[in-house]
Amino acid sequence: MDEVDSIPEIVKISYKTGDYVGEACERDDRRVLVKVLAVLQHPTQGDLHSSYDPDAAIFHERRALAYTEKVWVPIQTAHRYTGAIPEYRQSLNTALGIEMEKIDRLKRWSELSLEKLETLRKDYGL
Incomplete structure (x- = not known):
């Protein structure tokens, strides 16, 4: 938002990796x-500086x-x-x-990737 007075009553915010709808108080x-x-979006789990670790x-x-929890966020x-x-x-x-579906999909991708890499290891004769 460019000006302080232009903030609408109902806003969408991002706060610590989550997205929310709330009332500007x-x-x-x-x-x-x-x-x-x-x-709108559940916060991400884990260490944000070491994603997926x-x-x-x-x-x-x-x-x-x-x-109804209240939180201060930067106006922009x-x-x-x-x-x-x-x-x-x-x-x-x-x-x-x-969020759980996203993690489950990532888990299934990881498992399938490991299977394929094991096959490649054998194909490479390693």
């Missing part, structure tokens, strides 16, 4: 206080922001949201399911 020159109403020193469990990360606002629990369930 307060604002100042640089930030917007947003009350969470729905989850299960052996990272700290593997973070990241929870989605709770219903709050964008007008014009869609229907989904019910919180249903939106959380949907976002969690999508």
Whole structure:
């Protein structure tokens, strides 16, 4: 958002790898206080500096922001949201399911890749 006064009441925000719909409650020159109403994308698990590394020193469990939880975000990360606002629990369930499907697909890709690499190892005579 370019100007502080142009912030709409309902906004989409990104916060610590999750995406949310919320109500802009307060604002100042640089930030917007947003009350969470729905989850659009569940936060990513693990160490953000070592993506997809299960052996990272700290593997973070990241929870989605709770219903009506308030969070300050930089003003430039709050964008007008014009869609229907989904019910919180249903939106959380949907976002969690999508994240789990994404991880399951990655897991299946990894397993199939390992199988193919083992076949190649044999073909290479290694």
